[in-house]
Amino acid sequence: MDFNDNREEAALRARVRAWIAENAAEYEGLPPAKTPEEYVARQRGWQKKKYGGGYAGITWPKKFGGQGRAPMEAIIFSQEESRSAAPTGLYDIGLGMCIPTVFTHGSPDVIQRFVRRALEGDEIWCQLFSEPSAGSDLAGIRAKAVRDGTDWIVNGQKVWTTNAHLCDYGIIITRTDAGAPKHKGLTMFIVDMHAEGVECRPLKQMSGASDFNEVFFDDVRIPDAWRLGAEGEGWQVALTTLMNERLAVGGKPRNSPDWSMLMRVAAITETARGPAVHQADVRERIAQAYINDRGVALTQQRALSALSQGKTPGPEQSIAKLVVARQMQEISRFALDLSESAGFLTGEDGSDLARLQDSYFWAAGLRIAGGTDEILRNIIAERVLGLPGDLRPPKDTPFNEVQPL
Amino acid sequence: MDFNDNREEAALRARVRAWIAENAAEYEGLPPAKTPEEYVARQRGWQKKKYGGGYAGITWPKKFGGQGRAPMEAIIFSQEESRSAAPTGLYDIGLGMCIPTVFTHGSPDVIQRFVRRALEGDEIWCQLFSEPSAGSDLAGIRAKAVRDGTDWIVNGQKVWTTNAHLCDYGIIITRTDAGAPKHKGLTMFIVDMHAEGVECRPLKQMSGASDFNEVFFDDVRIPDAWRLGAEGEGWQVALTTLMNERLAVGGKPRNSPDWSMLMRVAAITETARGPAVHQADVRERIAQAYINDRGVALTQQRALSALSQGKTPGPEQSIAKLVVARQMQEISRFALDLSESAGFLTGEDGSDLARLQDSYFWAAGLRIAGGTDEILRNIIAERVLGLPGDLRPPKDTPFNEVQPL
């Protein structure tokens, strides 16, 4: 066992670190971008540098413009990148989920048209899957695509689309045959987000912030050449995308409260029995938080180790979001409770209390996003432990004849 | 609101108390019975006194030998009885569950033959429902009864039968038509526990104690006249019995650990941060225990009040066992943990630690007996909150063709 890099890893890390230090220097100490344009420009600038330096698409096949290298190299790059001031995030969904779907299921022309431009940062992508009535049950898609000559006409609504308003293209899953069984009548397309009939609206969360969009499609035209996979095979295509999502879903959101923050808040808080940090119940929560936070981080180390050894990580990874989201809600509420009525006052941005308040709201969403607590437990029990699936209504009923039970 | 008796209740209570004081005096200070015979003799003696005094079958209709009085009177009697040294328990299942089933579903002859003798204490009854493969899913009964002239021949096995070895008669549910759907092929009978082919074996629990029996039936003959309800109607008959069980299932087992016991143990226990009773986590558990224990007791007061007002208690009652069993396991484990390795040593009967150890085992069974935690939650959600039932396989498949999914 060894937590340190091996020789090759260390050499790579040194190289990467030097490159990042040189290239990301210009972003240090910058204030947050003031406009969406400035935000996009920074992100695009950095993506282009990565492309130029040979650090874009590190694990992608060379024929798609990638570097064809091992996952560990991508991980080391991203670890170092996240320690720097480099502006990242805008390309994560496009390059992490959309484009791999494009190069797995798209025609050679489509690959030629889209992949390299995305990798170079020229075009930004989003993923258009969730709908108001297709959340956990993603195959319940209702957005319709109807064939019209060599085009398709799309109508419907998508939700929870990250950065839709900044994107150039998206991958969209639609129902093309309502008479087929639920999972059989779906088809995936590339859609031009600037096309006529596409409207993005910010989706306001209960916290008041808007981190996502709703996207409405009103007679939007898509050429059949932009279809990904065969007609009616959209569900299989979506599974490719989602597999990449599972790998991408990380652990704890950066800056979310952890055991040390609870310890800090408890140190300055009085209870009826003296300082909070001396109280056994508070200490118990700190211990629990450490076990959860650090346990998830160590579990991720196990997965990285497997990657580093050229193995496929085991199913351990699947526990991360389940543990993290719940923990975030518990610890935020507990710390806010400790702070009594002070934890109820808002408006002091940047304070520990403000972070706890944000987390208390954010955690409620994190318990739902990317697989609810309940769906994740099902996945763990069924895929890892081999328990049978929930009893479900027959799968072969035509979608438009399904009677909810 | 008033926790005290109203005038009539107070008068009744005074009368009852005086009667019990006089009649139960002989049991005061008695050591536990040394033999089953002695145990039965004491219980029978007390039941006969109650019968003589007009305190047996208080709420039963007069035509069955009861007193035809209000539930509140039975409650007041049983409250006073439980405060006395009177030996009770052996007749609870027979008079609480079996005989009400007999007088609801038995023929006049059968009622004539059995009801009064049971009430007088001459014959002791048990309930033979559960089987190894019919627990939560009680309708999964496999014990078979086959018609033979005016008799039925019973074969099969029952489990979790309380006091079977001391009983004279039982009510038994059997499958009489395996070709009918699961709930339709059942029939209920009275069975003579002394008949040839009936064998009772003590069923040892994981604690090592044996509080129940297994009962094996090997070609046991039952006259058709002892059938309760129509052939194939056994499930409806069983529901009568179970309805009575729900009313009978009380709260916390007597002497099980509560908040005050935890407080007592914590007062003599040191932790790394001083006396346990000063520790916030221990105090939190004490508070939780009080909320659960007292909350259940107060909930039962609500039900009693409803009875006392002549109303039917609401569904509040259904929470009692769910809360109590869980709480017992938690508090026992927590207190044993607090006692560190001393809580692991056994053999000191009667000590707080020994009671906690017993409870830790008993609670694991209580979470299962009379409806598991999971079944109770289903019942609350479906019957109280009106949520739909679990999706189940079709109910009309013949029992012997059911393929488990």
Added chain:
Amino acid sequence: MNFDFSEEARELQAQARRFFDAEAGPDAARRILNDEERAFDTEMWSGIVDLGLTALRVPEVHGGLGLGAEEICLISEEAGRSLAPVPLMSTLLFTEALLVAGTPQQHERWLPGIADGSVIGCFGWGEGRSQLPTAMPDTRMAKGGLVGMKVPVADAPIAHVAALTVAGDDGPRLYLVDLAQDAAAVERVDVLDLVRLHGRIALDGARAEPMGGTSAFSDFLDKAAVLTSFEAIGTQDAAMTMAVTYARERVAFGQRIGRYQAVKHKAADMYVKQQLAVAHAMHGAWAFAADAPELRQAAAAARTASLDALTFTAEENVQIHGGIGFTWESDCQFYYRRARALSAGLGSRGFWSERLVRALEQRNAETA
């Protein structure tokens, strides 16, 4: 025995409920949410006053109905259920402070206005830092008046008069402060609850009159705990109903999600926690009405159990709703936020569970 509310009290509750069902609820809350000023609903307030809800506890001699604790507990439950964006709970708490600790002169001065709805009261103990309701406040008598700061105080921006905790010799005690004076400056503050108005009261030598000592304050705190427990139960019941209704209708994977045990058992747990809270709150109502020595422990248990039920239900209501529950447009946020308000309003569950154990120890010591 009769461990239930009287028919009369239940009838009054039903009346209030009909009113709130028609006038209040999430839609009324959303109107306030969408109003930058968070102005309270004066029309609804008139209706409440007309119903006599502010007059309930006021003795008849002061123009009220002179009713007991039972009625006011059930009205608190309805106020909680309805999310009513009016200063009803604040005024009820202020009224109880007056009844527990006020002088005859104070009664004479303020109770008639409460009864006729012209006076809005409030109660404040927090001072903007992490602090317990029974901790010694910084606010004290100096410069011939009160000096200090109280924040957050529910409904302070619209209240005429406040009961505030002030440093006494051996703990906090209550002072009555007429807010119509320059030395008691009130401004609105932002809090997690976006419907109920909160304010900061800056006291700079404000004229104030004592209302009882520390032990009277403690009695008031227990009675306030009983009332806010009923309020919390009402809010919890509304959130539970919202969750259950959605679980009965929403379909995923071809079946209503209420069929899934994960959802169903969550709902059952909401109910179990609710029923425990109700039992303790009723015990509290009885102890309040009977002036029983159990009040301290009953109030603490009621408050702890009701906060547990409300917190769990508010959080899992969002979870049962899934993505939609996490949006601004969903009503889930009202309960999620109100759960924080109720916790912050009178000390969190940790404070009350500790108070409960102290009360149990006290009783143990007395009976030993």
Added chain:
Amino acid sequence: MNFDFSEEARELQAQARRFFDAEAGPDAARRILNDEERAFDTEMWSGIVDLGLTALRVPEVHGGLGLGAEEICLISEEAGRSLAPVPLMSTLLFTEALLVAGTPQQHERWLPGIADGSVIGCFGWGEGRSQLPTAMPDTRMAKGGLVGMKVPVADAPIAHVAALTVAGDDGPRLYLVDLAQDAAAVERVDVLDLVRLHGRIALDGARAEPMGGTSAFSDFLDKAAVLTSFEAIGTQDAAMTMAVTYARERVAFGQRIGRYQAVKHKAADMYVKQQLAVAHAMHGAWAFAADAPELRQAAAAARTASLDALTFTAEENVQIHGGIGFTWESDCQFYYRRARALSAGLGSRGFWSERLVRALEQRNAETA
């Protein structure tokens, strides 16, 4: 980086597992259960010694294999999984005490016998009252020897030698006691675990040799925590496998009970708790092997998390089995009882979670 065990260690684990799968498990445990004497399985013990499991950590110079912490952690996991009714864990813990704190003479005297299986060791700290492993023991030097009482001590009735905690100047320290002396009388005691033998050691002026001071004891405690965490994880995994297997087969209401989310999610929670425990235990193994300063916190986290996982799994394994799980004939009881044994063996979760927080505070202070 390589946060995983070496191939060699995994191979050794697989070997041990094959042996235990064939020889130990619930059936072997039941043989002991049904034996009034609770005699340990000497044949199994010979097999274990032949496999070299007692010799693993003994330096080559003393006739052992001189292997590191990784191997012994994985062997502990298998010992836990198998419920093996042999004094393997006790002997491993005694060996670590010797390695951490023993003198060269003590090594010379005892290690060869451990390696060849002729010496069974044990470790005792409890004294029959509620007490923490780090509390000052009553057992002390007097009458020219040790005076006091140690109970319960796992495997004491069959052990030749013991490492016991004794009052030092600033806390407990270890003494080595040869049990072949009249002044150290051992008798069997009854405990909740009916498979693992436990005893009381009455010390009446027993000859004893010091093994290191209080800080050495503390180091030993951390290493023992790592080993028993792996043991707990092994036991937990066996109980989880039992629960999952049953849930895949048992049918109720026409479907396998594993289809019900209430059962399924319980199983998922077992797995989640296990994986957290495994991650921390591996961190502990690394810190143990690397003599890293993180050992204190890693060991405490591993122990806390593994007891959590084991307790939950042992309890819910019974629940998933329903009525049958509550019978004497079911294997559920072995895990339900062993969970108590593992908690009692080295301090409960409360002790270790407090120790964890102290370690975190210490690290915070150092890095500040």
